[in-house]
Amino acid sequence: MEKTLRISKIRDGTVIDHVPSGKGIRVIGILGVHEDVNYTVSLAIHVPSSKMGFKDVIKIENRFLDRNELDMISLIAPNATISIIKNYEISEKFQVELPSRLIGVLKCRNQNCITNTHEPVESEFEIVSKHPLVIRCVYCERTMGEKDIFS
Ligand code: CTP
Ligand code: ZN
Numbered sequence: 001m002e003k004t005l006r007i008s009k010i011r012d013g014t015v016i017d018h019v020p021s022g023k024g025i026r027v028i029g030i031l032g033v034h035e036d037v038n039y040t041v042s043l044a045i046h047v048p049s050s051k052m053g054f055k056d057v058i059k060i061e062n063r064f065l066d067r068n069e070l071d072m073i074s075l076i077a078p079n080a081t082i083s084i085i086k087n088y089e090i091s092e093k094f095q096v097e098l099p100s101r102l103i104g105v106l107k108c109r110n111q112n113c114i115t116n117t118h119e120p121v122e123s124e125f126e127i128v129s130k131h132p133l134v135i136r137c138v139y140c141e142r143t144m145g146e147k148d149i150f151s
Helices: 024-030 067-076
Strands: 013-020 041-049 053-061 081-086 089-095 101-103 124-129 134-137 143-145
Touching: 013 024, 013 067, 024 041, 024 053, 024 067
Parallel strands: none
Antiparallel strands: 013 053, 013 081, 041 053, 081 089, 101 124, 124 134, 134 143
16 A cells, blocks of 8 residues: 555546656646547556556546557556456456567558558567567558557
């Protein structure tokens, strides 16, 4: 248990904990949070953590994440803990898992890749390296790093 609660507990929603310090903003980007959202999002940056030294924490009220969002979060926060909160209680808690392949969640940076033409082919990447993050398109073999993926 944290000694100090930086952001108050939420009634319903999702807590993304143990995000590497400084990566929380990227998680917000993955979730597509923008000025017109109809849910409340809190981001705590550089929170002291016994396990990690410092971490970022994101709390999203009344919103739950889908598989693609969890897969994308695992790319930048491989040790993130997801807690699903229902009526103030933790109804589910799990670690994100880096999938061996990412299907249909990212665009290949190669404009000529078959996945960027009008062919009905879903994008597909395999993980080449976790630290630093490198993924490779299984169709054209273009590799992409964290900066290519999240910008
Ligand atoms: N949480 C919340 N609202 C609630 C219940 C929990 O925002 N109604 C948050 C807590 O602040 C924490 C996360 O959900 O960030 C997980 O809760 P819990 O397992 O109780 O916290 P810890 O024991 O600190 O978790 P860990 O051991 O994973 O660090
Ligand atoms: Zn490609």
